[in-house]
Amino acid sequence: MPNWLIEPDFVVERDPDRCIQCEVCVRQCANEAHEFDEELQEVFTDSTRCVGCHRCASLCPTDAISIRPAELEFRPNENWSAQAIRNIYKQSEQGGVLLTGMGNPEPLPIYWDRMLLNASQVTNPSIDPLREPMELLTHIGSKPQRLEFSGGETPQLETTLGPQLELHVPVMFSAMSYGSISYNASEALARAANEVGTYANTGEGGLHEDLRQYAGRMIVQVASGRFGVDVDYLNSGAAVEIKIGQGAKPGIGGHLPGEKVSADISATRMIPEGTDALSPAPHHDIYSIEDLRQLIYAIKEATRYRKPVGVKIAAVHHVAAIASGCVRAGADFVAIDGYRGGTGAAPTMIRNNVGIPIEFALAAVDSRLREEGIRQDAGLIVAGSFRCAADVVKAIALGADACYIGTAALVAMGCHVCQKCYTGRCNWGIATQDPYLTRRLNPNIATRRLVNLLESWAHEIQEIMGGMGINAIESLRGNRDHLRGVNLTDRELNVLGIQMAGE
């Protein structure tokens, strides 16, 4: 039966005066939207296949291609939106769960945009970061409640400090597994983290043998599937992160289809080639904070207490209590992933409707840990759609130690956020294992772009801090006095713990 109810999302327009029939677009579209007709010697386009990734338009040497949304309007209906109707067409046609990729695109409020930053005027002079030192160095790990010294004239530190991650920029690359992204993408993230002095995160897919050289700047993840986990893996990284949840799909597991489990991925994940890699929804050995504590300490034992061990959770209801439990269970850091966090594949309904905004989760967790007097016991990392340096500064002022970026890093590598990661046909060579597509991402270029991104954000963070009259990121952390709200209700301001603009 033909899919006559399924309509194209986009219309691809080709300017016949500009098209030179070079076929670059034909060769670049893995969705086969463009086709060269040998008989007519002309390129034709099937718009129904277009996912809006812009690969063809980006590479077209004459800018002959434009892509716009298909203007097939339904009768206006705020309730029955075009997307709602089309989802039903699709499901009634094909059955099954609607799948998607990347983070939540729904028009829900973005609270970063409702918080504004402070700057110095007259009474507290601003600082020029180009002339004066501006410290971004950040340490993540458990800090002691107090420091003890001995030795009078030349004091000696007596307190033993726990293992720390040392970041030159308070931005890390969030967990993206080899499998969900290509090897070249993984390599670029690892190399960029090394160059800049921050950390990449293996995700739950293990660490490829060839990437172990970069592991000193990588956080290795232990997730419910325990893929690729052994004692060498745990000890290869700079820190270990136990993944409990993910912002894009809290409460559910993951599924890497067997066809993506190539020889290389099978070796990295330590599972047979071609078998589905199923991450269960829960860790089957964790049903309580006490169970979590056992795993944390098992890993600390395995790594001889030399590496910070943290826990990543999704931002959900009662996140403050959960985070507190994690810290009390011995986590050296807690990573919280908000409901805009990205994913390689998730059920659309879950991604769009489960979880809470990271801004609220962060404010609540930081406040709660402070109230309980355990904030210093763990670093606080936040994730879930950091789009720019200002988002990072606001998060740190709200109480975070550092941010994870996933989507922003992928965009730096060329991602156009077309949300088709789950198809495995990423035209930009990122979210794919197809050897025809993975070579499109030259890790040298991708590394360079990631380094540029982090360095430019670092400069911007320094500029913003300088404007505030702050010369060390330590002084910004949790300094909510530098944030003011706009377009927020009293209740929202209260949860965020900030004042209204003008106050």
Next chain:
Amino acid sequence: MKRIIIHEEYCIGCGLCEVHCIVKHSRTGKIIRAFKEERDQIVPGVQVERDGYESFALQCRHCDDAVCIEACMTGAMHRDPETGAVLCDTDRCVGCWMCIMVCPAGAIQQGADGTVASKCDACTDEEIPVCVANCPNEALVLEDEE
């Protein structure tokens, strides 16, 4: 000398190198006019080979021991003393195709009119050859070589 190095693992087979080579060697140097007016008259000096997912763009390697120069019966094929590039003087070429017969890379073609040999001229008047400058994935790079 500088040499175009082929990193075939990063070639995406797009063919932009060929496109820009054609433009570079067109009369107008304007992409749309070059293709609409002269497409059939220009054989690009770089050609993409494809086999399954693998591909690479190949232009004359300007070999150290260029067998095409040895085989050229007219002396048309010669090494440019300044750049080290292997060039074909089309005024002297008579289209005997001895160069095509011996080039182990298969990097010399018959020109569009079939009378003289056509090959990469290394864009000696450019700082960076156009195939290198326009490769979107740095599969072609210009490297200094002793």
Next chain:
Amino acid sequence: MKSKSKYLIIGNSVAAVAAVSGIRQIDESGEITLVSREPHHTYSRPLITYLLGGKVTEEQMAYRPADWYEKSNVNALLGTEITRVNPDEHTVETADGETLGYEKLLIATGGTPIVPGNVAGTDAAGVFTFTTWDDAKAIEAYIAEHGVESAVVVGGGLIGLKSVEALIELGIQTTVVELAETMLSASFDRTASELAQRRLAEEGVQVRTSTTTEEILAQEGRVVAAKLTDGETIPCGLVIFAIGVLPATEIVEGTDIEIDRGIVVDDRMRTSVEDVYAAGDVAQARELICGEKRCIAIFPNAFRQGDVAGRNMAGGDASFEGGLVMNSVTVVDVPTISVGVTEPLDDSYETMVQLDEDAYTYRKIVLHDGRIVGAVFVGDIERAGIITGLIREGLDVSNFRDMLISRDFGLIQLPTEYRRRVISGTGTRA
């Protein structure tokens, strides 16, 4: 003795030129004397038929620029014939009775065209061989003077074919007489020969095979017809003998220098006598595929041998990797290339063939023991050199042999290691 050169080169064509550049790679200043019987600046010998056909001008005949001798610091004695080599004294004698001394000598005298002794009447005016610039000028002058309208070319090999093409250009009705069953039998297989023959016939060229000339008939001392062994008599105003060339070994005959068919040389291009080297059509060097020493009178071979000889004369260490028979010739408008063994020598050889007679396209690969030993390309010659490279390399092609004959065949199908080496551009020779 008039002078003693460090390097003395007899000859002025490709092997001699290559030898000069080979010497200069190693020895920038050692005195080089180059002696040539012909008076011309070094010229491209294969272009003589193009010159006759009016396809190139006299200016375009130069194989190297006008200042080449000067820039290469070569003392060129043009129009000087050497009559004798005295290896013991390290001297040569000129026709004028002068003696030239050398430390290292290169004999690159090329070949002498064959005129069969058993054909009567070859001394008639209008009977030519065709291997030099002067031959081209003489033929051109004869045609103009006597208003030649028809010609017979004896020999259907490469020189014969190129002669025919020049005569077609001049509007002369031409008949080719070939002793073998097909034209170009030395370099082509039967199919390719027949395609070539058919294309020539379309251009109005008459071809007579399995026969040869018995007698040249003349009137008033000028050729009027050629009588064939099969009884036919072909009226013509011009006869060109293009049967082949013999190595021009005369000047060393009677010395200790070993001569077989040509002057026998080793892989360093040394003759049997110390300090005497030979290269080009006069030399008999190792053939790549069979390993025997053979005379292979082709252009690239001469260059390579000259280069190797020059380098070794200057104290270098170069080695000839073996000659390979190959030819590239365009039949009217159909380009053809043939390399190596084009017909199986016995049952142990395999062939792969692709033929489109109407389009004049033909590809053939000859394999032996998992390796390519020869190939023929007619019509579609693109990328033929890749196959030549594989023949030279002796690469085992068993794993991808089916690809070889495909039109899409390219470097990409070759083993990674080999293709990496080729595309590195640092050198293709083993």
